Amino acid sequence: MIQPTSSVASWWRQLTDRARLLLAGKAALAAAIAWVSAPYVPFADEQYSYYAPLGVLVTMYPTVAASAKSGVQAILGLALGIALGVSGVTLVLWGVPAVIAMALIIGVGVALGGVRALGAGREWVAVAALFVMLLSGRDVDGYSLSYLITMAWGVLVGVVVNLVIVPPLYLKRADAQLSVLRDALRGALVEVADEIEQRSVDAAVLVASAEPLSGLLREVDSEVRSAQESSRANPRARRHRGEQRSNDRRLRSLERMAFHAQNLIDVLARLAESGVVFTDADTRRYCAASVRSCADLIASFDGTEAAEEQRQTAEQMLTEYLDALGREEGGHITYRSDRWTAGLSLRRIIDASMPFSGAEQT
Template sequence: MQDSTIRPLRGLATAAGAVGARPAGRADTGRAAYAAHGAKSLIAALLAWGGVAPWSPEGRPYLAVATALIMANAPTVYRSVTKAVQNVVARLAGLTLALVTAWLMGSTAGSVAAIAVIAVVVGPRRAVDDRLQVASTAVIALAATTAAPVGGLLIPAVQTLTGAVVGIVVNALVLPPLYLDESDSAVYGLARAMGTLLREMGSGLTERQLAARAHTWLHQARDLEKDLMDAEEQVRQADESLRWNPRCTAHARRKDGTYGEAFRTLRGVFLQVRGIARTLADNAHDDHTDHHLGQQFLDQYAEALRLAGTAVEEFAEPRPVTSSSDTAPRERLRGAIDGTLTWHDTMTDLIGRGTLTKPGAWHIYGSLMTDVERLLLDLDHANTP
């Protein structure tokens, strides 16, 4: 997946502004991606071979070609640069280690043991792959010293460096990868899943199915965390794909193109959705009957949940950049919340005058209302410049 059409979320229309349009053409993106990888691999291999073969021993620049292919097909330009630096540094470290041990101890079993101790034990524990690469490079170089002059070991290092440079240049200039489609889909999917669950809870409360479906809603809410983690990873990869990418020259596009702000908003919404589901599940199976929620409140709260679901889903709907922001679903949600709060104030007044006995579920009313109000606040905050 290389690129897609920029389609800002409705809830971020005011905040993000006109970000610009991604090149159209979602059809056959899988085939296009394979074709792009194939073209980049071919170009990188030919350039590495043509540039290194003339001065390589026996005209065999295999190490340069292999390194160029790896770097040219790195998932992002930023990753190709960082991987190249790590690869070259590890190889140079391994070569240096081999030269030092060969000079001090010769090509013996003791040299191999020394390499293992220094590279694997003494090296940083977190960089396991780098330590292993240093050790393997050092052992190979040590073996090569028995058949070739020590100076000949520099050629593999130069080949690696040349191949890395070729691969980075090809990856950066020939259709550098972007992952905006994946970021879009993950954020849209997360919003739709949460909106659907909110509407299902609202419909269930209206149909008097709180006790029967409360735990199902709670499991669904907890399962949303998988979608949340997937969306976070996709947004992170999309952000990384914009770094050092020649296709993204506008600062605004780098900042807003992956909908990182939208994801952060939805992460807050997720906490409210899970809190609502947990409160309803706990209340449905509370042994204290005086703690059970009254149906008059549930009917009004059901309407608020249905409108909340619509508002969250609408937050994820793609639309053209030039169209005006439609806040009708959010305004209807705000009206439903205001109506429920008015009912809450009326009940409080009646209890204060002694007309009604104080219900044991009063704290649960407060928890549910707080969650839905915070949900609306998160959506409003995302729409504020």
């Protein structure tokens, strides 16, 4: 059950988010500029100036690229809708009952809204058609042209304001989220190492340690994609190319690490459910040490000399674990293969760190 206090706190954080407040300020400014300037737009009737702020709203997205894209899509959707609306008016002039003509254009408009290529313009097809039928009166051509041009002017103003006034760049936010993922992954492996060191390994504890990772991976992936999008058509991004490349590399490496960490946890949980994790105390100890060294490697995941030293330590701990496995005798073949599979997962975690260690630095 969601606690009211936590919901209020979450809402407050979202409402006071600096990026959102900046977007709100820019939207307000752009709407005001569009409304005041709309009467001077050629071929547009002054009485329809209120459509200009609406054009701003349909295009005011957090990133410049998204603003431009959504604006173009909205204009395409409007153009289709206006054409539909004119067709509806024509049907009425031909003697078709108005209610039937309206139903037809709404049905076609909603159907056209299923065209994914229209993007943000999908929702405007039926709306624009309905506006033309209901609000154009006797001046269908004048209303339609003013509607389209005034909305397009609002879109243009919105894109320009978003571009000129502190165009958003979310690279630092993505970097912070990547650090959150790194710390969560390290924490999960530390929990696994702690559990392995116990005489009785609880499979539920192992599984629980990996549960937050999947959701966090999706959130971080979305944040990095937003940062990439914010860099497109953004003049501020030119000075931050290195940060963008670093974020991309970190995400790819952490995704691979998380994947193999989850495989490691799955294998160890399966062994724990069987009641036989390790038959030898030394093997158990070396496995825990190897997992812990991988956790420390993730913690030093920054490409420094310390990271390379930690990678070498993780390599050594893994070698000792594999050597201990080679000395094991007897035991069920399935359980022995699972313990080797755990070693392979640890190997892959170490490999995924190489782009940020001296092993692949250029």
